[in-house]
Amino acid sequence: MRRALVALLVVLAGCSALAPGTDRPTVTPAPVPTDSPLPPGVEPDGVADASALANAHAAALGNRSYTLVTNRTVRAANGSLRSALTVRLALSAAPARDYHARVSVEGPGAPLVIGEPPTRAEYWANDEVYLRRQTIDNRTEYSRYDDTDAYVGTWSFWLGTVALDLGPETDLRSTLEGFETRVADRSPEGDRVHIVGTTVRSEGFVGDSTVDNVENATLHAFVAGSGFVSSYHVVYDATVDGERVRVRRSVGFERVGATTVDRPTWYDEAMERG
Known part of the structure; x- marks a missing residue:
């Protein structure tokens, strides 16, 4: 879970960093057609069964390749940045699950999952080698591991601990269950x-x-007829350490079934210098 990020810093720091969210437009309710089926768990007046919709979403992803893009940004009342965490994870189809993760952190309150912010890093792995490239103070460092048992930065770690709460199904379900919803628009x-x-x-x-x-x-979610949720976005005001802040979080899934995880451009350099 995302609460585990700081605890995992100590593990990752030795072997080894996220962009602001965007506002969603104000929505004017539109007439909702009633002559075509709705996604699983969705009724004309909103989400009736969050688990059913989350299950359908997970099934749409299945063992297929996809690219996940998430960000969470926290700003103070005056607009100054407290923290930003962005993850872009390209994941190949099962069973291989090669991956290429791009992670960045910014702001004094950003999670320390890849080190002191601001910093950014990339992680690429197949079943033979794990490579890291990280930029700190305009300095680039590389790491290389030839034994996949020697590192904790597995694809499931980036997916279910850093980017999402346990994974696509759980994260979506907990988000939907947090709100009373309505169908604002429908094709x-x-x-x-x-x-x-x-x-x-x-x-x-x-x-x-x-x-x-x-x-x-406020929650906005965009759902296909199959139940696949291409993106969802949450914005809210809250208190952090006694200070009022604005939090924005977005989750999006791209190139489902069409994502490839090729060697990064820095592969040769990492193999030589890591």
């Missing part, structure tokens, strides 16, 4: 549904024990 064919949540039922979507007093929270 006539039923192949794209825009779900909006503005009333908070629980704060499980926050995923950070240091955050208190959540207010003005």
